[in-house]
Amino acid sequence: MTPTPGSVPFDLVEPAARPYFDRWGPGLVVYRPAQPAGSGGPPHGGAWVHVGEDGRVRAFAGKVELGQGVTTALTMLVAEELKVLPASVDLILGDTDLTPWDIGTFGSRSMADAGAHLRAAAAGALQFLRRWAAERLGVEPGSVRLDSGRAMAGEGATARSIPYAELVAGRSRIEPVPSESHPSPPAEWSVAGRPASSRDGAKVVTGAVRYTSDLRLEGMLEGAILFPPTFRSTLRSLETRAAESIPGVTVVREGGFVGVAAPDRATARAARGLLRAEWEVPEAPGEDGIVEYFRTHPKPPDDHWDLDRYAVGDPAAARGASAIALEATYTTAYIAHVPLEPHAAIAEWVGERLTVWIGSQTPFRVRAALARTLGIPNERIRIVVPPTGGGFGGKHAEELAAGTARLARASGHPVRVTLSREEEFTQTYLRPMAVVEIRSGADRDGRLTAWECITWNAGASAIRTPYRVDHQRVENRPTDSPLRQGSYRALAATANNFARESQMDELAARTGVDPVEFRRRSLDDPRLRAVLDAVAARAGWTARPRRRGPRSGPSTGRGIALGLEKGGRVATYVEVEVTASRTVGIGRIITAYECGAIVNPRHLEGQVEGGTIMALGGALGEAIHFDRGRILNGRLSAYPVPRFLDVPPIEVLLLDRPDLPSAGAGETPLIAVAPAIANAIDDATGERIRHLPLLPGGRLPTGARATDFATPKN
Amino acid sequence: MTGRESPCSRPVTGTLRINGRERSISLEPSRSLLEVVRDELGLTGTKYGCGEGVCGACKLLVDGVAVRSCLTPVGEVVGRSVTTIEGLAGDGRLTPIQQAFLDEGAFQCGYCTPGMIVAATALLAQNPQPSEEEILSAMQGNLCRCGGYPRIRAAIRRAARGSSAPPSGDR
Ligand code: FES
Ligand code: FES
Numbered sequence: 001m002t003p004t005p006g007s008v009p010f011d012l013v014e015p016a017a018r019p020y021f022d023r024w025g026p027g028l029v030v031y032r033p034a035q036p037a038g039s040g041g042p043p044h045g046g047a048w049v050h051v052g053e054d055g056r057v058r059a060f061a062g063k064v065e066l067g068q069g070v071t072t073a074l075t076m077l078v079a080e081e082l083k084v085l086p087a088s089v090d091l092i093l094g095d096t097d098l099t100p101w102d103i104g105t106f107g108s109r110s111m112a113d114a115g116a117h118l119r120a121a122a123a124g125a126l127q128f129l130r131r132w133a134a135e136r137l138g139v140e141p142g143s144v145r146l147d148s149g150r151a152m153a154g155e156g157a158t159a160r161s162i163p164y165a166e167l168v169a170g171r172s173r174i175e176p177v178p179s180e181s182h183p184s185p186p187a188e189w190s191v192a193g194r195p196a197s198s199r200d201g202a203k204v205v206t207g208a209v210r211y212t213s214d215l216r217l218e219g220m221l222e223g224a225i226l227f228p229p230t231f232r233s234t235l236r237s238l239e240t241r242a243a244e245s246i247p248g249v250t251v252v253r254e255g256g257f258v259g260v261a262a263p264d265r266a267t268a269r270a271a272r273g274l275l276r277a278e279w280e281v282p283e284a285p286g287e288d289g290i291v292e293y294f295r296t297h298p299k300p301p302d303d304h305w306d307l308d309r310y311a312v313g314d315p316a317a318a319r320g321a322s323a324i325a326l327e328a329t330y331t332t333a334y335i336a337h338v339p340l341e342p343h344a345a346i347a348e349w350v351g352e353r354l355t356v357w358i359g360s361q362t363p364f365r366v367r368a369a370l371a372r373t374l375g376i377p378n379e380r381i382r383i384v385v386p387p388t389g390g391g392f393g394g395k396h397a398e399e400l401a402a403g404t405a406r407l408a409r410a411s412g413h414p415v416r417v418t419l420s421r422e423e424e425f426t427q428t429y430l431r432p433m434a435v436v437e438i439r440s441g442a443d444r445d446g447r448l449t450a451w452e453c454i455t456w457n458a459g460a461s462a463i464r465t466p467y468r469v470d471h472q473r474v475e476n477r478p479t480d481s482p483l484r485q486g487s488y489r490a491l492a493a494t495a496n497n498f499a500r501e502s503q504m505d506e507l508a509a510r511t512g513v514d515p516v517e518f519r520r521r522s523l524d525d526p527r528l529r530a531v532l533d534a535v536a537a538r539a540g541w542t543a544r545p546r547r548r549g550p551r552s553g554p555s556t557g558r559g560i561a562l563g564l565e566k567g568g569r570v571a572t573y574v575e576v577e578v579t580a581s582r583t584v585g586i587g588r589i590i591t592a593y594e595c596g597a598i599v600n601p602r603h604l605e606g607q608v609e610g611g612t613i614m615a616l617g618g619a620l621g622e623a624i625h626f627d628r629g630r631i632l633n634g635r636l637s638a639y640p641v642p643r644f645l646d647v648p649p650i651e652v653l654l655l656d657r658p659d660l661p662s663a664g665a666g667e668t669p670l671i672a673v674a675p676a677i678a679n680a681i682d683d684a685t686g687e688r689i690r691h692l693p694l695l696p697g698g699r700l701p702t703g704a705r706a707t708d709f710a711t712p713k714n
Numbered sequence: 715m716t717g718r719e720s721p722c723s724r725p726v727t728g729t730l731r732i733n734g735r736e737r738s739i740s741l742e743p744s745r746s747l748l749e750v751v752r753d754e755l756g757l758t759g760t761k762y763g764c765g766e767g768v769c770g771a772c773k774l775l776v777d778g779v780a781v782r783s784c785l786t787p788v789g790e791v792v793g794r795s796v797t798t799i800e801g802l803a804g805d806g807r808l809t810p811i812q813q814a815f816l817d818e819g820a821f822q823c824g825y826c827t828p829g830m831i832v833a834a835t836a837l838l839a840q841n842p843q844p845s846e847e848e849i850l851s852a853m854q855g856n857l858c859r860c861g862g863y864p865r866i867r868a869a870i871r872r873a874a875r876g877s878s879a880p881p882s883g884d885r
Contacts, residue, residue, distance in 0.1 A: 067823025067860050204824035205812040205831060207759020207799030214758035264753070340763050340771060340825045340859045389761075389825030390859050421764045602819055606865065610822055613861030636764040636857075644850045647863045 008379055011046075011062075011101040011364075016174055020050055027052040027168040030125040032117045032177045034062070034101040046100030047117035049078065049125050055149065055165040057082055057089045059122065061114035062102020064094035064361060066391040069603035070105070070114075076192040076600055077115055081122035081183055082129075083146040084164070086191060094385030096367050104362030106393055106487055115599070115662060119183035127181055132167045186597030186658040212359045212386045213344035213418045220346065221250075223407040223417040224268040225400075226258040226275050227427045230629030231484040232282050239276035246271050250411040257403050261411040265418075284482035284629035291331065294435050294456040297480040308460030313471030315439070319450035322441030324510045329437045330499035332458070332674075332692040333623035334430045334483055338641055341389020342424040343397055347404040348414035353380045354405055359388035360397040369398035370405060392614065393487040394428060425634030430624055431488030432481060434458030434495035438503045446513035448522045453500065457481060459492030462565045462671065465500055467522040482629050489614065490667035493565040494674065498692060501561035501675030505546065506688060514543035515679065516560055525564065527594055527657075531571040532562050534592040534653050539573040550686040554580050556587070557684025561675035567663030568595040569655075572612070572672035576680040582700040584681060585648075586616070592653040593669050596660035604665050608652045611669035617642045619674035620695045640698075728792035732757070733801025743789025747781075748772045750788045751798060759799035759828045763857065770856030773829040774798045780836035782855075799828035802835060811835055814873035815866070822860035830856050834870045843874055 010018045011034065020029050027050055034046030050058040059078040065071045071091050079086040092098055102114070126146060133151030134141040137160055145152040152161040186192070203209045228235070235258065240251045243260060249271045250261045258275065262268035285293040319325050345358040354376070360366050363383040371378045388395065400417060408415040419427065434457055441450035448469040455463055460476035476492075508518035516536050523529055535541075541560070555578050562571040575587040593608050621640040625632040633639055674692055681700065682688045689701065730737050732755060739754060751757045751774065763771030765784050772783040775797040802809050808816070811834050821827045830853070837844060837852040844852065849870050858866065 067821075067825075069822065201816045201819075201821075202808065204821050204827050205808060205815045206803050207757075207828040209824055210758065211761075211825065213762070214752075216756070265749075338859055340769065340823070340857060341761070342763075388823065390823045392859075418762075421766075606819060606822060606862070609864055610861030613863060614859070635766065637766050637768045641857060641859060642861070642863075643857060644853045644863050644867070647861075650864060 007097055009097045009382065010099070011096070012379055015176070018174070020174065021172045024050050024056075024058055025052050025054055026170055026172050028125055028128055028171060029174045030121045030128070030177055031100075031174070032121050036101050037103060043103050045102035045113050045117060047114060047121045048100060049082070049118070049121040051082070051125055051129065051164055051168050053165050053169040055088060055163065057084055058092060059089060059118055060092045060099045061118055062093070062099045062364060063105045063114045064363065064385040064388065066105060066361065066388050066395070069600065069607065072603060073192075073600045074114060074118055077119050078122045080189050080192040081119050082126055084149040088149055094363055096363050096381070096383040101364050104365055104396070105391070106361050120177045120181060123183040124175070124177040124181040127178055128173070128175065129164055129167055133162055136162055136167070186662070189597075189658075192599045209387050211341050211344070211389050212346060212357050213341060213389075213416075215346055215357055215386060215416070217346060217348055217414040217416075220414040220416055221261040221263060221407070221411055222265040222268045223259055223261045223404060223415045224265070224272040225403050225417060225423075225427075226260075226272055226277060227423065228279055230281055230284065232284065232482075232629060233279040236278040236280050238278075242274040242276075243271040246274075250407070251275070252406050252410045254406050257406060259403055259407050259417075261407040261413070261415050281629070286627040287625065290433065290482070291435050293482065294433075294479045299478045299480045301476075301478045308463050308474065308476045310464060310475075311473040315450040315452045315471040315473050318471035319439060319441035319452070322449040323444045324507065325439070325441045325450075326503060326506055326510070327437075327439045328503060328506065328690055329435065330495075330502060330690045331436070332434045332495045332498060332618070334433045334485070334626070335488070335618050335622045336425050336430055336624055336639065337390075337392045337394030337428070337488060338424070338636070338639070339388075339390030339392060339394060342419040342421055343395065343400050343428060344416070344418040345397065345400050345404040346414060346416040347401070347408035349405075349408055352376075353382070354408075355382045355384065356401050356405060357384045357386055358397055358401050358404075359391070360385055360395050360401070361391045361393070362396045362398075365396065366398050366401045370402055373402040374405060374409075392489040393431075393491065396486065421636055422634050425624075425639065426631045429484040429486035431491050431618075432457050432459070432485040434492070436495055436499035438499050440503055440507060442507045442511050444511065446508070446511040446518050446521055448507070453496070455492070455496055455499075458495040461491070462493035462496045462563060466525055466528055466564045467504070467519070468524050469522065483624070483626055483631070489611070490565070490670040493563065493667065493671045494615070494618065497561070497563045497565070497671040498674045498678070501563070501672065502678050502688070502690065505559070505561075505675070505679040505682065509546035509682075512545045515546055516541055517543055519562065525569070527569045528562055528564055528571075530655060531569045531592040531594050532560075534655060535560065535571040535573045535590050538590050538592075538651065538653060541573070546683060547686065551684075554578060555684040557680040557682070559676045559679030559681070559683055561672040561679060563668065563671040565668045565671055567661075568593065568665060568668030570594075570668050570672050572676040574673070574676040574680045576677065576684055578681065578684045578700065582702075583698060584620075584695055584700060586677065588649055588651075589673070589676075590651045590653065591669060591672070592655060593665065594655035594657060595663040595665055595668070597658045597662045598654060598656045599662055601654060604654060605652050607665040608654070608669040609650055611666070612650055612652075612673055613642050613647055615670035615673035616646065619677050619692060620646070621693045621698060623693050623696060728789070730788075730791065731793075731795045733797055743792075744787045746784050747774070747786040747788045747791055747796075748783035751783060751796075757798045757800050761825055761828060763826075763829075768855070768857075769826075770829040770833060771826055773832040773856070775832060775836060778836065778839055780833045799832060802831065809835065810876060811838065811869070811873040814869040818865045818869040818872060820865040820869040821862055826856065826858040826860070826862070830858065830866055834873065837870070838874060844870075
């Protein structure tokens with residue numbers, strides 16, 4: 001894609017003034033306006049659909065494709081609503097000049113947000129097509145049949161049909177989604193809801209896909225950024241002469257940013273190596289002091305996600321009066337996203353207008369950040385998101401965009417910056433470490449009586465318990481972090497769910513009730529019961545109380561956990577085998593997942609499988625080690641992400657609910673994996689591990705037993 | 715490591731046979747093959763993932779053997795035959811392995827896919843009917859962060875069977 005200098009981003013002009021027809025020819029446009037952040041009410045993206053006289057349908061949404069299959073799924077929804085073949089739909093995503101505003105591709109919102117708006121816009125467009133076809137065919141709109149891009153009337157010999165292209169020929173109609181437009185119910189879907197393979201697959205398997213790091217512009221330079229030793233460090237002094245004496249090298253220092261641009265990457269890195277910088281490096285805690293640091297360094301909440309706080313009844317008193325009471329603290333380590341393609345960006349200025357190609361989950365946020373940092377209006381910035389090699393919540397990439405744009409502006413050339421793997425580990429941001437404290441009570445019949453949960457530094461997602469309990473208090477406490485942290489696929493939900501589902505098992509063990517039965521007794525949500533039952537049935541789960549007390553020698557165990565988040569319901573079953581040398585093999589995983597109506601089962605299954613595998617990494621071995629703000633293991637060889645041999649057989653059970661709106665699958669399938677494994681390890685060994693990763697260095701930690709029996713009240 | 719800054723590394727001209735074509739390039743023998751292939755020859759299907767030999771994204775074939783190009787000094791392959799992902803499909807026809815990846819939907823973001831296909835190509839060339847363990851150990855050096863392992867395994871099994879059967883259910 002080439003930049004179009006002087007053009008104005010579509011989202012910044014009135015719908016009627018957008019040059020749709022100049023770009024894509026005459027036709028019909030139906031749009032649903034976005035509701036940007038700060039405009040009152042909850043923000044949501046928009047959508048527009050262009051039905052062209054060239055026979056193509058162009059559908060626009062502000063999401064981006066990160067390999068999660070959103071392109072295929074959204075294409076199928078548009079094809080479904082417009083009654084056209086998927087092959088005649090062009091889906092345009094990830095370009096701030098052409099698409100509606102969108103908050104970003106995270107939080108599993110693509111289907112609920114873009115999916116719903118695109119369906120509405122496409123269903124709205126269909127109404128106009130139906131009406132126009134009725135006029136042309138001389139029949140009532142209700143008797144027009146629409147299929148495969150054609151409108152039809154009559155039967156047999158008298159049947160007549162008109163292609164959509166002809167219906168829209170010569171028109172330039174721009175309409176909002178009519179209020180009476182109703183997308184078709186999922187139960188009637190014929191295209192969506194069936195397996196579909198990914199479009200552009202042939203490009204993937206022949207190496208023809210161009211990711212940002214593969215793109216090259218005429219006259220492009222390579223950039224390298226001088227990163228601080230820790231993220232709170234500030235630059236005291238900088239000596240640039242030696243670097244600048246290399247021919248073709250530009251050194252840029254603007255505010256806290258320092259970087260170089262050079263004709264090739266080796267020169268850029270060599271020049272960066274010649275920069276002499278002195279940094280002010282503030283004190284920061286190491287791993288030993290981190291839990292205490294969180295408890296003593298509160299921070300005001302960032303946004304409404306952080307704000308969860310909920311109380312009902314008197315949990316302390318209820319717990320005091322309970323037959324069984326527990327109290328335990330659970331922690332999860334900082335971990336890294338490790339997208340296989342490290343961050344990359346290219347910036348080019350054409351006159352006053354800036355285009356940035358970047359692997360980012362939040363192109364509109366990047367645009368706003370650039371406008372702020374560079375002091376230019378949004379209108380003069382275009383962000384394009386090429387195919388991106390993984391995000392997982394780790395690619396918001398605002399600072400990289402700004403740095404690359406600065407290098408391009410100063411050097412007068414397009415500039416590309418690609419991070420090395422080490423930079424990806426140490427200079428982007430991490431999944432926050434979490435500390436979760438739970439105090440709970442149950443009666444002798446195995447019913448929950450009290451529940452208190454306080455979470456430090458993870459966030460509020462999934463902090464509320466889905467189990468029925470009369471006395472409860474939950475609270476999220478945002479804290480300062482000595483390492484740079486940010487979003488991650490299912491971050492807080494993973495921590496909060498790990499803590500809750502672990503404690504549920506610990507309670508079950510003490511009440512002597514089978515862990516599945518124990519959950520059922522306090523579970524009202526029928527959809528959660530359904531995933532739990534599905535997994536238990538597939539696993540052949542037979543009720544028996546959790547074994548208690550330490551055992552030694554090789555043993556096997558089973559564990560189950562469930563979770564509810566972002567509209568999806570998940571239950572995971574795991575079998576483990578613990579060897580005499582305290583390694584743990586995962587024998588089998590079953591995950592049941594339900595997220596409403598299924599749009600694309602093949603992709604959904606892949607998402608659930610992939611999410612389960614990603615969760616295995618964080619559950620078993622992944623951890624960032626650090627000391628005084630410095631990351632100590634920022635290399636792939638020092639950071640164990642799951643590989644072929646680490647992945648057990650995974651069975652995915654998808655529960656389809658065509659009567660419910662579709663929710664996403666990018667996050668929720670991860671959240672029951674870690675507690676299911678912890679529960680299975682306890683079942684096998686009698687040892688309760690309350691820290692993720694469960695197997696630091698590949699083995700059960702020694703001393704786990706000590707923490708097991710130290711904290712609970714009885 | 716490649717010792718990129720080694721003082722005895724001076725530019726020479728060499729011939730590489732890449733994807734069936736002779737390419738004469740001016741090269742520093744110690745530069746990594748990955749850099750030369752991507753930056754000099756513009757064959758960007760071969761990916762960078764770690765630079766230290768542990769992700770497999772940079773794999774290509776040297777005389778039919780899968781090699782991690784990030785660790786291979788270009789001087790070592792002068793005069794030998796190099797095949798990148800772009801060179802596998804002849805006249806636009808996918809190889810059975812490429813087709814099997816497509817049929818099994820064995821990718822999400824697709825960034826690991828070239829390295830995976832190269833590794834699988836080398837495996838099946840040498841061992842057309844690998845056991846499950848042989849597949850796993852041959853592929854263990856290739857990372858897929860999107861968690862595509864079950865489908866990648868299924869794709870390799872499928873290519874080994876040489877069948878046009880529908881996607882296998884057993885993963
Ligand atoms: S880039 Fe060569 S193995 Fe990772
Ligand atoms: S498909 Fe994304 S890394 Fe494998």
